[in-house]
Amino acid sequence: MNNSTPEDYSVLEQQLNRHRSSMPKETAFITILAGAMYADHRAHAAEMAELDALLNRVRMLQAMPAADRVARRDEVLPGVKDDKTRGDRVRIACASIVQAEKGGTGPNDPGMPNLAVSVFAHACDIIYDDLDVTELEKTFIREIAKHLSIPAVDAAKIVEIISKKNEY
Amino acid sequence: MARQRLSDTDFRVDGKAKKKDDTVVKLGGTQLPLIGYIDALSKEESLYSLLFCASAVDGKLHADEIAEVNALAVRTTTLGKCSTKQLQKMQEAIEPQLDEHIKVLRLAEKASRAFRNNEKRAASAFMHTLDILFADRDLTEAEKYFIKRLAEFLKIPAKKASQYVDVLMTKNEH
Secondary structure (H helix, E strand, O other): OOOOOHHHHHHHHHHHHHOOOOOOHHHHHHHHHHHHHOOOOOOOHHHHHHHHHHHHHOHHHOOOOHHHHHHHHHHHHHHHHOHHHHHHHHHHHHHHHHHHHHOOOOOOOOOOOOHHHHHHHHHHHHHOOOOOOOHHHHHHHHHHHHHOOOOHHHHHHHHHHHHHHOOO | OOOOOHHHOOOOOOHHHHHHHHHHHHHHOOOOOOOOOOOOOOHHHHHHHHHHHHHHOOOOOOHHHHHHHHHHHOOOHHHHOOOHHHHHHHHHHHHHHHOOHHHHHHHHHHHHOOOOOOHHHHHHHHHHHHHHHHHOOOOOHHHHHHHHHHHHHOOOOHHHHHHHHHHHHHHOOO
């Protein structure tokens, strides 16, 4: 007979938190950029074209053949479009970026300095592009800054400068 | 003492070219500024020119670089409102001015006039231009020189320019 109360199940918390979902850094990058685009729960055709243009420009993705980039984008979009899954996908993507920035223990995985800040600045650029920044988008920026472990002062400076850039 | 204007700056490092120009001035007997104040550019033409200058400053302008400039241009608030036809017309006027380094610098100086008395517009134009420059894998000496001169042309204080460079460079690092 099970006498466990709902509170008793909190013992599972620590074990569940040991599970670390992750995704390749390229997928994580696309997930965060696409997440920024859908942060206000809508994306127009122009924004999709803009995302594609950005994916072609972003340095990390330039090593990938164009067809692979499109395939990776198509793989990412359903999870990001859906309001129920977007938050989780973006959170996992942020964790994967932080991990890629740190690198592994071996000499073949030396880490990628400034990766998290770079992704954050790209995401801000997408959100501030139309200067019509909604509360949902502001929440998205706060969330990714937190998940990417970017200090609040640095995040604020990036947001200020990127919004200035997109003013005209 | 008369202050030297940015437009009077002779960017040429080639002594022969300067000497030749001195001769022309002597023969003509009239001191002409290197860049005239007529034929001012609109804000749209100016920003588009700066983006092309950034792309062309390290040498010839390639088709993929033109595509990159246009992809970025349509994302900007200033150029996003222009039709494809308007952009094409502007591009046709700009391209012949990009075949020599000196011409690129002169065009950048001319284009910067539309923004230099407005701090916010200057900052925005500067950062859009940096976005093009830093998208490239390498930053050449010519590009570094161009960035410093552009900050000067736009009258952006050095400390602010440094902050903008820092953020845009980090953004484009990956």
